[in-house]
Amino acid sequence: MRLEVRYISPDHVVVPGLSDSHAHILEYGAMKIIPLEETRTVEETVLRVRNYILEHPDIRHDKDRFIEGWGWDHTRWQNEAFPTAAQFEADPVVADRRIVLQSKDGHALWVSKRVLQAMGTLPDEVPGGLIVRGASCKPTGVFMDNAQTLVERPIPTHEALEARFNATVKDALAAGLTSIHDAGLNPMSLEFFRRQADDGRLPLRIYGMTYFDETKAYWGNETSKIVGAGDDRLTARSVKIFADGALRTGQAALYEPYADNPSTRGVMRIEPEVLNRVIPQFMKDGWQVIVHAIGDRANGIVLDAFEEALNEANVSALRPRLEHAQILAKADMARFGKLGVIASIQPTHATDDMWYGEERLGPERVKGLYAFRSILDHGARITLGSDFPVEGVNPLAGFYAAITRLSQDGRSPHGPGGWFPEQRMTREEALRGMTIDPAYASFSEDTLGSITPGKRADFVVLSQDIMTAPVADIMRTRVAATVIDGRPAYGSI
Structure with missing residues (x-):
C-alpha cells in the first residue's frame, strides 16, 4: 500500500470530524x-x-x-x-x-x-x-x-427530498460536519436515507432517531434497526419520543406556571403513564431511547421513567439521551450523572433564548435554564448540537456559545462576561461535545470521534487553532477541508 503525505499550512490545525448531535437534515433544506x-x-x-x-x-x-x-x-x-x-x-x-x-x-x-x-x-x-x-x-x-x-400537507416527491438533502449537505460539509444525528426520522425520511445509503449516495454519516408516532401502538418488536448501512454511513438504532413542547411557544411543561402567563404550565405531549410503559419496552428490545424534554416538569418525568427502566438495564449498552434538557430542577441535574443519561444540548439555543428567558421563567427558575456546568459537574456526559434549521449549521457557533454564553457580537443580558457565566463550558469540554462524545452517544466511539490509529479517517482542517485563538476571533475560523474516510468531501489538502 502506497502512503501519501499531505502538508497543511503552518497556521492550520487538524481536529477530528465534527458532529452535530441534534439536527433536522431535510427540514433544513x-x-x-x-x-x-x-x-x-x-x-x-x-x-x-x-x-x-x-x-x-x-x-x-x-x-x-x-x-x-x-x-x-x-x-x-x-x-x-x-x-x-x-x-x-x-x-x-x-x-x-x-x-x-x-x-x-x-x-x-x-x-x-x-x-x-x-x-x-x-x-x-x-x-x-x-x-x-x-x-x-x-x-x-x-x-x-x-x-x-x-394539518394535511402534500407528500414531497423523491426529487424534492433530494433537492433538500443536497442543500443541507453542501452547507454541512462546508461547515466541517462529518456526522449528523438526525432528530426525528419519520418513515418517509428514513426510507429516503436508506435508499441513498443503498445507492452509495450518502456523502456524510447520519445517525437517525427513528420517529415514534404516539398515536400508534408500540412498534419496537416490529421495526428492524439499521446499523452501518452504505459503508457505515447510515445507522438508525434509536427512537425519538417527544415529551413536551417548546419554551419559545410557551408549551414546555413546567412544574410551576409561566411567569409571563400564569394561566399555563405548558403541556406534556405524551402522558407520563405512556412514557413509563413504552420507554422500558423499547430499552428491553435494545433500542436507544431519546426523549425531547425542555421544561423542568418534562425532564423530571422522563428521568423518572429512565430511572425505573434502568433498574433492570445496562446503561452503557443502551445510552439513553435527553434532547435539549433545557430547564432543570436542581435535584434533576444530579440524576444525569447518577443514571448515566446523556444530555444532548444546543448551546446556540442558550444565546438565543437568553433575551427572553427570565421574563418567561422568573429570576430564580431561569438559573436552571441551560445549566451546562451544573450538568457536567454532576458527572454527566454532554453532547452538542445545533437543532438546525432552528439555529445555523455552523458547529463553531455552538462551540463559541458554549464557552462564552455570548451572542456573536459579544453581548448578553448580563453584559460582556456572558449570561450566567458560571455555566460556561471549557474549550476542551466543548470540543469533546462535538467529537468523541457524539461518537459515544451514537455507539461509534470505537471508529469515530478522535484521530486514532484504527479509526476511520474523518477529520477537519481549520484555518486556526480554536483551542487557543482569542474568543473574539473564533467565529472567523474557516474550514479549509472536510475529510471523510480519508477523502476530501469539501475543500482540499
Whole structure:
C-alpha cells in the first residue's frame, strides 16, 4: 500500500470530524426555500412569501399549488403576537392560496385561510397540543405541537427530498460536519436515507432517531434497526419520543406556571403513564431511547421513567439521551450523572433564548435554564448540537456559545462576561461535545470521534487553532477541508 503525505499550512490545525448531535437534515433544506427566520414583523414575513410566489411563475399562475416554508419566529417580531390566517389575505398576491409555514422551533404551524377552511370542523381540544383561538373561540390559524397533525400537507416527491438533502449537505460539509444525528426520522425520511445509503449516495454519516408516532401502538418488536448501512454511513438504532413542547411557544411543561402567563404550565405531549410503559419496552428490545424534554416538569418525568427502566438495564449498552434538557430542577441535574443519561444540548439555543428567558421563567427558575456546568459537574456526559434549521449549521457557533454564553457580537443580558457565566463550558469540554462524545452517544466511539490509529479517517482542517485563538476571533475560523474516510468531501489538502 502506497502512503501519501499531505502538508497543511503552518497556521492550520487538524481536529477530528465534527458532529452535530441534534439536527433536522431535510427540514433544513426545506427552510432554505423561503428564508423566514430574520423577519421582524408579520408583514415582512408575508412579503417573503409574496416574493417567492412572484419569483416562481408556475406557482404565481396556479393558486392551487401548495406553498410551504420554515422559520418564522414571533418572539422576534415587534409585538410578539402569534400570526393569523387573515394576515395572508391582506396581500392580493398571497391571498386565497394554500400556505403552511413551520415556526422556527418546529413546534407550531401557521396556515392560510384556505387551508383552515379545508380542515372543516376541528376538535375543541387536542391532547398534548393547542389550537390557537381568537376572542370568538374560532381557530386563528396557528396549531401547536400535537395539533400540528391536524394539518394535511402534500407528500414531497423523491426529487424534492433530494433537492433538500443536497442543500443541507453542501452547507454541512462546508461547515466541517462529518456526522449528523438526525432528530426525528419519520418513515418517509428514513426510507429516503436508506435508499441513498443503498445507492452509495450518502456523502456524510447520519445517525437517525427513528420517529415514534404516539398515536400508534408500540412498534419496537416490529421495526428492524439499521446499523452501518452504505459503508457505515447510515445507522438508525434509536427512537425519538417527544415529551413536551417548546419554551419559545410557551408549551414546555413546567412544574410551576409561566411567569409571563400564569394561566399555563405548558403541556406534556405524551402522558407520563405512556412514557413509563413504552420507554422500558423499547430499552428491553435494545433500542436507544431519546426523549425531547425542555421544561423542568418534562425532564423530571422522563428521568423518572429512565430511572425505573434502568433498574433492570445496562446503561452503557443502551445510552439513553435527553434532547435539549433545557430547564432543570436542581435535584434533576444530579440524576444525569447518577443514571448515566446523556444530555444532548444546543448551546446556540442558550444565546438565543437568553433575551427572553427570565421574563418567561422568573429570576430564580431561569438559573436552571441551560445549566451546562451544573450538568457536567454532576458527572454527566454532554453532547452538542445545533437543532438546525432552528439555529445555523455552523458547529463553531455552538462551540463559541458554549464557552462564552455570548451572542456573536459579544453581548448578553448580563453584559460582556456572558449570561450566567458560571455555566460556561471549557474549550476542551466543548470540543469533546462535538467529537468523541457524539461518537459515544451514537455507539461509534470505537471508529469515530478522535484521530486514532484504527479509526476511520474523518477529520477537519481549520484555518486556526480554536483551542487557543482569542474568543473574539473564533467565529472567523474557516474550514479549509472536510475529510471523510480519508477523502476530501469539501475543500482540499
